Amino acid sequence: MFVALKSEDFDPERRVDAFQSAAENICKLQITPAEDREYRSQTMIAVLPDLVLADTSHTACTTLRTSELAAETGDNLLIHIPLAGGFEICQRGGDTVACGPGEVYLDPTEVPGIATFAGARANVLYISIPRALVAMAGAVPDTGLRNVTALTPQWRLLLGYVRCLHAELPHLPPEQATHCAAHVHDLAVMALGASRDAAEVAAGRGVRAAxxxxxxxxIERNLVASSLSAEWIAARHGISPRYIRALFAGEGTSFGDYVANRRLLMARRMLSDPSQAARSISDIALSAGFGDLSWFNARFRRAFAMTPSEVRAQARKNL
Incomplete structure (x- = not known):
């Protein structure tokens, strides 16, 4: 389920008051803009089983979670990851800390607190997970809460997966969305510092997916590079070629077949593009990353049940 909370959607005459009321009801926060007339805010909230994701962008303001509002949030862990701008925050039992891009703040939502966002624009990604899910794995020591931590490679894996999930969620069937929520839980456990057993479980699901x-x-960014290989990709990601091959084997394919299929699709798009009509088939094959024309022709026909020249001829007929 998606919920959109945008200040621009409210009547300009009472926009700030109406937005403040909605934000208090949905986000459990009292929001005070630094400047009423200039205040702009947009939050896209995705709700999944035991998981809430929110991408929020707004101008300068202060947010307050009172004791009463905190009591309505449940026992959740709210992970703040600034993408642009930043904030200062102080929750009961903690110090005032600053959090900006490249950092993460761990927020026990049942604890009251106040945050101040300065500057022209702040963009923060929020991930809310029941604390019980990660605490059972020994992944949330109390000393880690109400504190800022660096955006480690584990956190970056979580961030990258969550941003992609947030964008693609409207297009996913419910059962696949639920499966993805489990991936997020696993990645969060890894980033927070899980017990060995929990880490091994997560590595088999969420971390592998990310x-x-x-x-x-x-691969997509370097699809036509002559250096593209499992060994080359593994070195760039700091993992072994064997692990790369295992990732693709888990999807029922191989690294080589995946790359070849992506290159074949690229070649087919070019063969069907009228603006590429003057180019020879061999030139297109080379530009799509194929060095052996006979192998390209055989693989192309097997993939599409048509030769490259037949695909080009069909495209011309459809003009």
Whole structure:
């Protein structure tokens, strides 16, 4: 389920008051803009089983979680990850700390507190997880709460996966969205510092999913590079070639087949593009990363049940 909370959606005559009321009801926060007339805020909230994700962007303001509002939040861990701008925050039992891009703040939501956002714009990603889910893994020591920590590689894996999930969630079937929520739980456990057993479980699900996505993104950026190989990608990501191959084996394919299929799709798009009509098939094959034309032709026909020249001819007929 998605909830959009945008200041621009309210009547300009009472925009700030109406937005403040909605934010208090949905986010359990009292928001005081630094400047009423200039205040702008947008929050996109995704609600999944035992997981809430929110991407918030707003101008300068102060947010207050009173004791009464804190009591309505439940026993959750709220992870703050600033993407732009930053904030100062003080929760009962903790010090006033500053958190900006490259850092993470761990917020026990049942604790009252106040945060101040300065500057022209702040953009923060929030991840809310029941504390029981991560505490059972020994991943949330009390000393880690109400504190700022560095954005480690483990946190970056979580951040990358959550941002992708937040964007793609409207297009996912419910059962797949639930599966993805479990990935987020596992990645959070890893980032927070799990017990050995919990870490091994997470490595088998969430971390593998995030690793695979990061590897695929890197392949896409370097799809036509002659140096592209499992060994080259593994070195860039600080993992072993064997682990790279295992990630793709888990999807029922291989690294080589995945790369070849992505390159074949690229070649087919170019063969169907009228602006590429003057280029030879061999030139297109080379530009898509294929060095052996006969292998390209055989693989292309097997993938699409048509030769490259037949695909080009069909595209011309459809003009």
């Amino acid at each position: 690793r695979l996505r990061a590897v695929k993104d890197d």
